[in-house]
């Protein structure tokens with residue numbers, strides 16, 4: 001028996017363990033100080049009533065002989081696939097039912113999709129980046145090259161002439177909160193079609209886009225169905241981080257890939273629980289949409305408070321407008337970890353050092369709007385007292 005040697009090439013991620021260690025140390029030395037956590041990428045508001053009502057009803061169905069269901073279709077129940085199809089139609093994206101696959105979240109499918117691609121493909125990943133894209137490819141032994149995201153390009157790298165095969169794009173972006181325009185995405189789509197490349201488009205934060213001119217789906221771009229797969233999630237949209245449900249769109253225009261993905265899913269996946277899919281379906285009802293938008297507006301208002309503070313303090317940042325993330329340049333040329341220590345020590349605010357997301361993250365810092373209103377306001381008052389002079 002031989003082990004997968006590629007695992008040796010994975011870089012250990014010390015980001016969140018180091019944060020936890022530093023925070024715990026600080027708390028034990030300063031037990032009377034109140035820490036405010038603006039580093040988390042997890043939602044904090046509960047599932048909305050439309051969702052929990054639908055799930056309760058589904059639980060009752062599962063407990064009655066006449067309505068009990070066993071194994072469901074691996075690619076998801078049609079009631080949910082249809083709801084997603086209609087959701088896309090509202091953004092003028094026409095999907096066929098067979099293009100919609102229900103997943104247990106975007107993370108799993110972002111990793112699983114690599115089953116469909118040969119090891120020899122060259123993978124392009126933006127830096128800084130959501131670490132899953134890099135690690136899943138390293139596990140498979142693929143070569144990864146990076147597209148530099150930086151202040152000059154507003155953390156939105158564009159294609160150059162280098163030939164790559166698999167391209168990851170995430171918009172609105174984690175960790176930077178930057179959002180591509182339709183014109184910018186069109187350039188990526190044209191590049192991919194010219195080079196016979198595939199774009200793996202992560203739209204996990206699409207629900208934060210509040211300007212109809214900005215794309216929520218790559219399929220709003222002409223010819224994207226010839227070169228892109230889209231991964232989305234109800235995690236941030238509707239608080240499903242613990243409940244687990246997402247969806248992946250694999251266009252039939254991609255030829256074999258749609259059938260290959262169906263084959264892969266029916267072989268290795270047994271679907272998302274019926275109860276969860278009924279809850280997910282409720283997200284897309286009128287009531288569900290109204291209720292989730294209350295939660296999204298709550299986070300968006302927090303993001304506004306953070307963004308205003310950065311402006312008041314003269315600190316450069318991106319994100320915060322169509323994203324829960326604010327990506328800021330560390331003041332006084334501090335490194336990411338210096339700034340982390342400084343904020344913890346002086347203001348008891350915990351954020352995420354940008355250096356943990358890639359080389360280009362050094363010198364930057366991520367704050368999130370997923371905290372409570374009260375804590376966000378208090379944290380920003382503390383922040384202002386340090387930098388607004």
Ligand code: PLP
Pocket residue numbers: 041104105106107108130170173174202204232233234235240241245246
């Ligand atoms: N994609 C991005 C960019 C994320 O930031 C996250 C979670 O933080 C995910 C995907 C994972 O989503 P899910 O909870 O649906 O697996």
